[in-house]
Amino acid sequence: xxxxxxxxxxxxxxxxxxxxxxxxxxxxxxxxxxxxxxxxxxxxxxxxxxxxxxxxxxxxxxxxxxxxxxxxxxxxxxxxxxxxxxxxxxxxxxxxxxxxxxxxxxxxxxxxxxxxxxxxxxxxxxxxxxxxxxxxxxxxxxxxxxxxxxxxxxxxxxxxxxxxxxxxxxxxxxxxxxxxxxxxxxxxxxxxxxxxxxxxxxxxxxxxxxxxxxxxxxxxxxxxxxxxxxxxxxxxxxxxxxxxxxxxxxxxxxxxxxxxxxx
Numbered sequence: 001x002x003x004x005x006x007x008x009x010x011x012x013x014x015x016x017x018x019x020x021x022x023x024x025x026x027x028x029x030x031x032x033x034x035x036x037x038x039x040x041x042x043x044x045x046x047x048x049x050x051x052x053x054x055x056x057x058x059x060x061x062x063x064x065x066x067x068x069x070x071x072x073x074x075x076x077x078x079x080x081x082x083x084x085x086x087x088x089x090x091x092x093x094x095x096x097x098x099x100x101x102x103x104x105x106x107x108x109x110x111x112x113x114x115x116x117x118x119x120x121x122x123x124x125x126x127x128x129x130x131x132x133x134x135x136x137x138x139x140x141x142x143x144x145x146x147x148x149x150x151x152x153x154x155x156x157x158x159x160x161x162x163x164x165x166x167x168x169x170x171x172x173x174x175x176x177x178x179x180x181x182x183x184x185x186x187x188x189x190x191x192x193x194x195x196x197x198x199x200x201x202x203x204x205x206x207x208x209x210x211x212x213x214x215x216x217x218x219x220x221x222x223x224x225x226x227x228x229x230x231x232x233x234x235x236x237x238x239x240x241x242x243x244x245x246x247x248x249x250x251x252x253x254x255x256x257x258x259x260x261x262x263x
Contacts, residue, residue, distance in 0.1 A: 067262055071262045079148060089121065090119075096130065096150075096192070098129045099244060106249050107250075107253040108253075111257055112127060114253070114260075137153065149178055155191060155205060155208055164203075193243065193244050194234060
């Protein structure tokens with residue numbers, strides 16, 4: 001009888017052991033079943049994070065380009081961005097009086113170097129020095145189809161030779177020829193260098209700026225960076241022939257570079 005009871009007790013204990021073991025196994029399976037979902041969720045979060053990082057980096061690259069263009073007129077910015085989006089090289093012509101070559105180097109070469117350093121292969125710069133008055137602009141070859149022309153319209157050389165009205169017509173003729181070669185082309189105007197003791201020349205430069213505003217030409221004001229025309233310090237920026245020396249070329253180039261390349 002005692003053996004029978006003992007056997008029954010053993011059987012009960014065995015059943016309890018089996019039930020406990022089964023319960024624990026079932027709990028383990030439930031926990032294990034949750035792991036793939038957690039892993040998948042983690043992987044999704046990681047993927048989203050990587051995607052967001054990539055988008056941020058892309059936006060960052062775009063913002064860097066936009067920052068470089070920040071000081072340009074809106075139409076000039078759009079032209080740069082259009083060429084970039086089309087993976088094309090922007091063709092820039094720097095044209096003006098022979099003063100653009102004055103200095104070592106002149107303002108045009110300084111600007112060209114800065115543009116190529118900042119924009120690399122996305123820009124190609126051509127420099128054209130023009131002898132004589134603004135009437136000589138008609139001889140500048142524009143058949144290359146430049147996208148942008150930075151023009152100093154020889155206003156100083158026109159002094160006592162070409163009227164303000166005729167200079168304006170020369171600029172408009174230049175623009176028309178440029179647009180004939182490339183309908184989307186733009187002209188940016190800027191004045192020649194200031195000279196010490198300027199008289200009527202001041203009125204010519206003011207007329208040029210007014211003309212740019214009236215006919216909606218982008219205009220770069222660089223005279224503010226030079227000493228005033230009645231300040232003897234201006235001579236430190238010019239040679240005896242009243243063209244820029246190294247210091248003057250640097251002053252001029254810095255203002256133009258600031259327009260094209262925002263720091």
